[in-house]
Amino acid sequence: MEKIPILRMDQFLLVTIQVDMHDRLAMALQDDLTKAISETEARGVLIDISSLEIVDSFIGRMLANIAAMSRVLDAETVVVGMQPAVAITLVELGLSLPGVRTALNVDAGMSVLRASVNGNGEAYGSRFI
Amino acid sequence: MAVVSSETMPVQAEPDVVSVRRRVREVTAQMGFSLVDQTKIVTAASELARNTVIHGGGGTLHIESLNGPRTGLRLTFQDQGPGIQDVELALRDGFTTGSGLGLGLGGAKRLVSEFDIRSRVGEGTTIVATRWK
Numbered sequence: 001m002e003k004i005p006i007l008r009m010d011q012f013l014l015v016t017i018q019v020d021m022h023d024r025l026a027m028a029l030q031d032d033l034t035k036a037i038s039e040t041e042a043r044g045v046l047i048d049i050s051s052l053e054i055v056d057s058f059i060g061r062m063l064a065n066i067a068a069m070s071r072v073l074d075a076e077t078v079v080v081g082m083q084p085a086v087a088i089t090l091v092e093l094g095l096s097l098p099g100v101r102t103a104l105n106v107d108a109g110m111s112v113l114r115a116s117v118n119g120n121g122e123a124y125g126s127r128f129i
Numbered sequence: 130m131a132v133v134s135s136e137t138m139p140v141q142a143e144p145d146v147v148s149v150r151r152r153v154r155e156v157t158a159q160m161g162f163s164l165v166d167q168t169k170i171v172t173a174a175s176e177l178a179r180n181t182v183i184h185g186g187g188g189t190l191h192i193e194s195l196n197g198p199r200t201g202l203r204l205t206f207q208d209q210g211p212g213i214q215d216v217e218l219a220l221r222d223g224f225t226t227g228s229g230l231g232l233g234l235g236g237a238k239r240l241v242s243e244f245d246i247r248s249r250v251g252e253g254t255t256i257v258a259t260r261w262k
Contacts, residue, residue: 022147023179054150054168056175057233085168093172093236094222 004029006036012113013037013075016048026062033066037073044113045070048106050081060095067100076116077101080109133194140178140206141187149178149190157202160194162262170202170260173240176233177206177256185210185254201242201261209253216246 004025007014013036019025033045045066049055055063067077078101082090090097103109138152139145153174157167174190181188185208193203213219222235234256238244241258248254 020147020150023143053154054172054175056172056179057236058175058179083168085165088165089168089172089240092169092239093176094239095236 003032006032008036008040008042011042011117012044012046012110013040013042014046014048016051018051021052021059021062023058026059030062030065030069034069034073037070037075042075043117044075045077046106046109046113047077047079048081048109049079049086050083050105052083052086055082055086055090055095057093057095060090060093060097063100064097071099076113078103078109078112080104080106130198131196133196135191135193137189137191139187140181140190140208143179143182146175146178146182150175153192153202153204156192156194160200160202160262162202162260166260166262169240170204173237173258173260174204176237177204177258180233180256181206181208181210184208184213188253195259199261201259203257203259206256206258207253208255212250212252212254213246213248214250216248220246 002019002025004015004017004019013033015029015033036042037045047063047066063079070077080103082102101112103112138148140149150171154167154171157170162170178190188206188208191205195201195203220235220238237258241260243259245257246254
């Protein structure tokens with residue numbers, strides 16, 4: 001079965017979703033990430049969804065679940081690179097991604113994670129939606 | 130109103146949800162829908178296709194492009210599943226019988242121009258979603 005690779009950089013885990021996510025793949029990513037956070041003692045997770053052409057309620061739930069699970073494991077999650085058309089559609093769909101931190105791009109996302117590890121919640125590009 | 134082209138595809142199992150998304154994306158792009166509209170239609174199709182698989186036990190999607198006086202895309206999802214007991218309740222946000230967010234039907238309805246559900250308990254469900262250009 002195909003898998004979404006999880007990269008480790010210092011105390012952070014990086015995931016770039018580049019495939020059309022089918023539901024089982026989304027579930028597997030959730031499990032793999034949770035395992036990886038616990039094994040690597042990562043303090044933050046950055047998920048790049050700039051290649052995702054849609055985020056429906058299932059993928060939205062996966063993102064919210066990952067954020068909630070990583071919080072319980074003392075890691076911050078930030079979702080970066082959402083396409084404008086996807087953002088517009090998400091809002092109309094009624095999906096507000098509670099508890100999911102977002103940033104415009106990878107740079108902004110990394111500074112959110114670094115700031116949260118340094119105990120400073122506010123950082124450049126940080127947004128709660 | 131004329132049907133310019135039509136096709137039917139299976140919506141039987143989870144991988145079909147991805148195929149539906151891909152095909153609906155292709156058709157909406159060919160028809161010249163804006164990127165935002167394409168995204169809305171594909172997202173609605175994804176929600177409805179998943180419903181067909183999970184709640185309807187699988188079914189079919191009929192894709193029709195319509196022309197004159199208005200241009201639009203009509204998606205008809207049909208299954209012979211258990212049907213929906215209370216359609217109004219099912220359309221309400223937060224309603225779910227599965228493990229989802231309960232945004233599938235109501236959310237899909239908001240993303241299209243016209244939305245029609247016909248369901249009979251024990252016989253199945255037909256959902257027609259149309260988006261005008």
